[in-house]
Amino acid sequence: MFSRFLMAGAVLVGTALSAAAETKMPFALDWRFEGPAAPYVVAREKGYFADKGLDVELVEGKGSLDAIPKVATGAYPVGLADVEALIKFLDANPGAPVTAAMVIYNRPATAMVGRKSQGIEKISDIEGKVLGAPPPDGAWAQFPLFAKLNGLDMDKITVEPLGFPTREPMLAEGTVQAVTGFSFSIYLSLARLGVPEEDISVFPFADYGLDYYGSAVIVNTDYAKAHPEEITGFLSAVVKGWQTAIADPAAAVELMPAYAPAIDTALETRRLKLAIDGNVMTDEVKANGFGGMVPERFAKALDQMKTAYAFKNAPTPELYFTDAYLPAADLRKMQ
Structure with a gap:
């Protein structure tokens, strides 16, 4: 009996030491x-x-x-x-x-995502329209190179700084015509907000020159x-x-x-x-x-x-x- 208690105690001590040893x-x-x-x-x-x-x-x-x-x-x-x-x-x-x-x-998952019903069917369509871009967004940081590689004139794009929580809602409402971010995040978040998937245009930067x-x-x-x-x-x-x-x-x-x-x-x-x-x-x-x-x-x-x-x-x-x-x-x- 006593030996069984000793063994049980040893197991408990060993388990505790193992847990304590985790970094x-x-x-x-x-x-x-x-x-x-x-x-x-x-x-x-x-x-x-x-x-x-x-x-x-x-x-x-x-x-x-x-x-x-x-x-x-x-x-x-x-x-x-x-x-x-x-x-x-x-x-x-x-x-x-x-x-x-x-x-x-x-x-990379970075992309520009727009809505066809807002006039964004090809990359150049963003000129003359409003692009929503969260300042801490990695996709926004890559956008100038994306623009340069694809012949966009940044002076013709109105950039609207916005927060991550408002990015997809503002695109769904049409307040902005396109946004930057991770393609899969924006695409499905828009779908969840009721935007028809056939209305969503996605331009992955990796498909347009960025390696x-x-x-x-x-x-x-x-x-x-x-x-x-x-x-x-x-x-x-x-x-x-x-x-x-x-x-x-x-x-x-x-x-x-x-x-x-x-x-x-x-x-x-x-x-x-x-x-x-x-x-x-x-x-x-x-x-x-x-x-x-x-x-x-x-x-x-x-x-x-x-x-x-x-x-x-x-x-x-x-x-x-x-x-x-x-x-x-x-x-x-x-x-």
């Missing part, structure tokens, strides 16, 4: 708990983070630039942000301890150097979360109501599928695996960026991305 790692998301956030919820709810000894808190964000200062200041060790926005941040803040460590959207990478997991480099195993473990769990979500998007989204009680699971499953098909599962990812960069493509992206953005410091790829913490390539294969 807390808050993760700054780029946006709300919508479908594309499901892979991170999967990684938490299915224990992928815990299996790596990590206690990960998922914190929703306010746009694709939001996480960069949070991670750069060390408030968060990891976050999710737009690569192009990160490049501009580091150019303005040289030496800041933040870099991208794993690409999520191999093909950028999109959103990526960013890390605080000081933290990563001190905790390399934890960062690799975190990235491994994220990969597994995406693999699971890609295999069954509906099941992944079904785990989300605990994070977003009012979520429309059918709508968010569709949004997740749009992100998977349009931004994650590219030919590059199928060939090389999830999360990395092709150096030649990234160099081309930097050259493109120079044509619309005046760098203060010479851009070099190693300032903005490292593959030092990526899990092995065979573990990053996507089906």
Whole structure:
């Protein structure tokens, strides 16, 4: 009897020590708990983070630039942000301890989205009309290059700064004729507001000249150097979360109501599928695996960026991305 109590006590102590040993790692998301956030919820709810000894808190964000200062200041060790926005941040803040460590959207989700009934059927139709653009929006940051590559005259476009909560409602009401943002977010949010899908015109920047990478997991480099195993473990769990979500998007989204009680699971499953098909599962990812960069493509992206953005410091790829913490390539294969 006494030995059984000792054994039971040992189990409880071991469990407590194991829980105490988990490293807390808050993760700054780029946006709300919508479908594309499901892979991170999967990684938490299915224990992928815990299996790596990590206690990960998922914190929703306010746009694709939001996480960069949070991670750069060390408030968060990891976050999710737009690569192009990160490049501009580091150019303005040289030496800041933040870099991208794993690409999520191999093909960027940034786009201009309009309504055909408001006269937006081709890119040039935005001239003479009103474009709604949230100032912290990564797509708005890319718009000048999109405009230059497609021969738009920025002086002929009236830009209306607006907040993220009012972006889709203002487009649905016709107050603005087009907006910038992530294509899948705007498209389905408009549909939810009752805008007929056949009335929505979508112009993904990646289809009109921009060869950028999109959103990526960013890390605080000081933290990563001190905790390399934890960062690799975190990235491994994220990969597994995406693999699971890609295999069954509906099941992944079904785990989300605990994070977003009012979520429309059918709508968010569709949004997740749009992100998977349009931004994650590219030919590059199928060939090389999830999360990395092709150096030649990234160099081309930097050259493109120079044509619309005046760098203060010479851009070099190693300032903005490292593959030092990526899990092995065979573990990053996507089906």
